[in-house]
Amino acid sequence: MDKPLTIAGRTFGSRLLMGTGKFSSPEVMKKAIDASGAEVVTVALRRVELDNPQDNILSAIDSSRFLLLPNTSGARDADEAVRLARLARAAGCDPWIKLEVTPDPHYLLPDPVETLKAAEILVKEGFVVLPYINADPILAKRLEEVGTATIMPLGSPIGSNRGIRTRDSIEIIIEKATVPVVVDAGLGAPSHVAEAMEMGADAVLVNTAIAVARDPESMARAFKKGVEAGREAYLAGLGRSGRKAEASSPLTGFLR
Template identity: 55%
Template sequence: MSKLYIADKIFESRLFLGTSKFNSYELMGEAIAASKTQMVTVSMKRLDPDKPHKDSMMKYVRKPGLQLLPNTSGVRNAKEAVFAAELARSAFETNWIKLEIHPDPTYLLPDPIETYNATVELVQKGFVVLPYTIADPLLCKRLEEAGAACVMPMAAPIGTSKGVSNKDLLRMVVETCNIPVIVDAGLGAPSHAAEVMEMGVDAVLVNTAIARSGNPVEMAKAFSMAVESGRMAYLAELTEQRDIADSGSPLTSYRL
């Protein structure tokens, strides 16, 4: 599978994992290893300075070859996001940040205006910004122009596991952006991951569908295989891709 370039990092795996909702840190660690991922998201809220290192989450995520991606989950605006990012940079010793601003606790939908404003400021402060956003091709292009290292549009509302509810919009994001597109939120099955990879997205980030499954380790393996097969199918040019290209429709992308 072709390599993925984000900022100054190169990734062999195109499956990234969230680290919440697992029944134990041990199980989380086993799932991470089984998935062959090279990047995991971590939250400041889950760090417990009173716990010894051997009992903390960091024992399982601070590994050679594993990029930590702190997130700003829980913040309500750009000001809080910048503050959280600076704390995360100090705590995790990385300038990579997954920018999440969702002031509505019911639906956890990202705030597009505050996300854009925070991206601008964080880029100026030297962060590698990976913003979680709605699948809006115009917004994603603006985030690219603001200096985001990639965009992370949702496939469906976070935690719902409904799969791809906005397929045409995701296609437009892929077509519009010249930075990596990582689908984040809403994927509930390996088949969903394969579907978006076949559309030309560059990677996926999965948490709930793996962590809350009956067997997270085996599910992590299944998602890894699905991501790889979806990417291979995209590179081989599906019949649907060729038909769209032949018709002259803009809803396709051949970014290899």
């Protein structure tokens, strides 16, 4: 039996985290989240009206069933990210924050230095910090040392659907990490999330690939199965790959 995913002492039955951007409507989003089985749902603070009980996104997500994880999407430096996190907590959110610091609007790649700086501040203020980072093993280790709850390396740029293009680095991150590794960004197909889980990642986060699918609800179900498939295969002991063929059946050649 698999152990549940545990982040900062809280356990989750699902290893698929979901983002809420780009859906065509709150109804479509709600159905996709249900189908995904996700228990952690990220939401961009900028999109949420925190003090408005009618806010579409918040009202679509039942916070008794899901951990609503605000992210600092759009923050360009540590200051902005810290400010967003504090706003969220002041509005009554749990003190969990997905930390994103992306100074460049083009590729939305994370800033390693500002991310580390913000993480240090937020951890000290009692936040549970889940930082989005480039697949940089040294940075991952440093974030862990300042007390982040997870490491969230990117597979490829946000929304690119390119899959895991940073495999070597993510392998090292997983090898060295003592907190959960959640592969985030660029995961565009169930095969991509399965691959992440087969490598030993603890979880994955998906948004665009589900939200913009022709049928988001089915796609969410497909990703759910992809995550479970990869995880089960990891636990069941995948074989090594080799260059030579190995016959599935011994070549006794009784015919000759």
